[in-house]
Amino acid sequence: MDVVEGLDVEREIGRVGEILSEYEKKRGVLITTLHRIQEEHGYLPPEVLQNLSRKLGLPLAEIYSVASFYHQFHFTPRGRKIVRVCMGTACHVRGAPKVLERLQEHFKIDVGETTPDLTMTLETVGCVGCCGLAPVVTINEEVVGELTPKKVDDVIEAIERSNGDGKA
Ligand code: FES
Structure with missing residues (x-):
């Protein structure tokens, strides 16, 4: 046994290994859980993250730091x-x-903003692969192309109409 000034190195290193694997497990669970929270709420509500921090025994700052690294996580309500x-x-x-x-x-x-009534969030995106239909917008998963001023007004109307029925 390698003992340095009263320290049981092997035992300590073994414990580090344990702690690391425990930490890695928590990190693995963290990302999956963040995805689930976002699926449910559409974003990561602060009170839910606080609760998660307590449950996982991970500092809240670390949870924010991990979530901020991935662009798909949002910290404010989305439309x-x-x-x-x-x-x-x-x-x-x-x-x-x-x-x-x-x-x-x-x-x-x-x-990057959302209407106060959460009807919609406005974003820009690079090419979505439908250049033949340019100009194009996507509304959730749907692609709307060959936009004319009239068609943009139709899109606006559809978004407003959908408010509450969940359809475009
Ligand atoms: S530039 Fe390709 S779809 Fe807009």
């Missing part, structure tokens, strides 16, 4: 509709900035 305006080259040259401007004006929010 029922996530509207993404494609700002890829094809969409850009075919009028995406005007589409974005119209949506910003109508809903009175900027990119």
